[in-house]
Amino acid sequence: MFIICTFFQKKNQNQTRQIKSLKHDFLLIKKKYKKAIADFLDVDPAQVSLYWRGRVGLYCILKAMEIQPGDEVILPSFTCVVVPSAIKYLGAKPIYTSINPNTYNIDVEKIEEKITEKTKVILAQNTFGLSSDLNPILDIAKKYDIKVIEDCAHGFGGTYRGRKNGTSATAAFFSSQWNKPFSTGIGGIVLSNEPELAKKIQFIQESFKSPSTKDEIMLAIQIFIRNNILKPSIYWAALRLYRWASRRGLISGSSDAGELENAEMPNNYLKKGANIQAKVGIRALQCFSKNLSHRKKVATLYNNGFVKFNIPPIYCPNYATHTYIKYPILVKNQDTFLRLAQQNQIPLGDWLNSPIHPIRENLGRWNYKKGSFPLAEKIGYHILNLPTDESISLKEAKRILLFLENNQKEILCTWRDL
Numbered sequence: 001m002f003i004i005c006t007f008f009q010k011k012n013q014n015q016t017r018q019i020k021s022l023k024h025d026f027l028l029i030k031k032k033y034k035k036a037i038a039d040f041l042d043v044d045p046a047q048v049s050l051y052w053r054g055r056v057g058l059y060c061i062l063k064a065m066e067i068q069p070g071d072e073v074i075l076p077s078f079t080c081v082v083v084p085s086a087i088k089y090l091g092a093k094p095i096y097t098s099i100n101p102n103t104y105n106i107d108v109e110k111i112e113e114k115i116t117e118k119t120k121v122i123l124a125q126n127t128f129g130l131s132s133d134l135n136p137i138l139d140i141a142k143k144y145d146i147k148v149i150e151d152c153a154h155g156f157g158g159t160y161r162g163r164k165n166g167t168s169a170t171a172a173f174f175s176s177q178w179n180k181p182f183s184t185g186i187g188g189i190v191l192s193n194e195p196e197l198a199k200k201i202q203f204i205q206e207s208f209k210s211p212s213t214k215d216e217i218m219l220a221i222q223i224f225i226r227n228n229i230l231k232p233s234i235y236w237a238a239l240r241l242y243r244w245a246s247r248r249g250l251i252s253g254s255s256d257a258g259e260l261e262n263a264e265m266p267n268n269y270l271k272k273g274a275n276i277q278a279k280v281g282i283r284a285l286q287c288f289s290k291n292l293s294h295r296k297k298v299a300t301l302y303n304n305g306f307v308k309f310n311i312p313p314i315y316c317p318n319y320a321t322h323t324y325i326k327y328p329i330l331v332k333n334q335d336t337f338l339r340l341a342q343q344n345q346i347p348l349g350d351w352l353n354s355p356i357h358p359i360r361e362n363l364g365r366w367n368y369k370k371g372s373f374p375l376a377e378k379i380g381y382h383i384l385n386l387p388t389d390e391s392i393s394l395k396e397a398k399r400i401l402l403f404l405e406n407n408q409k410e411i412l413c414t415w416r417d418l
């Protein structure tokens with residue numbers, strides 16, 4: 001009896017030691033990931049925190065800024081629905097503002113008229129990877145004692161007046177979801193540029209749940225499939241399958257079905273970053289510069305091709321360097337163009353197809369009144385985007401250009417043609 005008890009005691013002790021050592025390894029991996037991000041952004045790792053998705057990071061920043069029910073947050077009328085959702089989860093009100101149709105970012109001239117005594121935050125987005133013009137936004141914020149958050153979901157790796165995206169405002173969040181500048185499957189990062197706020201953010205982040213073992217395993221499988229099986233030739237079939245499975249909650253998709261139905265916080269929303277995200281993120285950051293320069297090469301190729309058939313290249317003001325995570329184009333008819341693209345196996349994307357992508361009906365659930373920003377709405381019905389990521393070789397990009405050249409009459413020159 002004594003021998004059996006000692007045997008099981010020893011076995012338990014061994015298991016506890018193994019679990020402790022595993023937990024220690026995971027902590028080290030996350031620490032290493034935070035350091036890799038901090039090194040890239042040239043900030044202190046204490047300013048960085050990790051989340052299951054970027055939107056959770058935004059929620060955490062707003063909570064740390066003590067955003068209360070009734071407070072107002074100014075944001076561009078050309079964003080992703082999860083952004084106003086995070087605002088609404090705190091009982092605050094998203095206040096949509098016009099966009100500059102050249103940059104697809106918030107129209108700086110229109111911000112001040114939206115400010116009331118309830119305004120607490122201005123969200124400055126890096127749409128498609130291009131920074132908003134931050135200096136005038138920061139001046140307005142200073143004048144009214146408002147905070148600025150950079151939505152760098154598309155902007156990791158870009159710069160504003162020589163500074164890395166995310167480092168100029170009070171705080172910023174990044175996304176490392178599938179199509180973002182670097183990918184960990186899904187994932188979010190927060191950077192706080194004020195030490196007191198950074199401490200509060202850290203405290204709140206620590207109260208969030210860790211992703212479950214099932215979350216970790218499912219994401220690992222998806223990352224494996226994406227890296228080893230997905231090719232441009234099966235893009236459309238894979239996209240259909242991905243959207244189908246993610247709507248049914250079978251995989252970790254861009255958004256859960258509930259997130260697209262209303263602005264109520266889903267169960268298990270408040271999650272920290274996962275171990276698998278840290279592991280994959282460290283590797284992704286090692287080849288980040290190479291991938292960014294690939295995107296720039298592909299974008300230059302598209303730019304040069306477009307100039308040849310009299311379409312102006314992507315707009316890039318001199319205050320910013322672009323990450324070109326997607327190359328936006330405007331077409332006469334989205335459905336027709338997408339059908340043509342599918343027939344020719346051209347992997348086109350459809351962001352941002354509405355002021356609160358991908359919602360086209362019941363926008364009022366997110367406080368967006370249909371018709372309030374007609375230009376942004378029109379752009380949503382005509383915009384598509386070309387891929388620039390490393391899965392697109394220069395040869396493939398030339399094939400895409402040839403497809404565009406052959407369907408030139410379907411492409412619009414600028415938003416003025418809408």
Ligand SMILES: Cc1ncc(COP(=O)(O)O)c(C=O)c1O
Pocket residue numbers: 053054055056079080082083125151153154174175176177186187188254
């Ligand atoms: C402009 C913008 N902001 C925020 C997000 C949210 O990022 P995540 O999917 O990591 O929550 C997205 C998602 O694509 C986005 O496009």
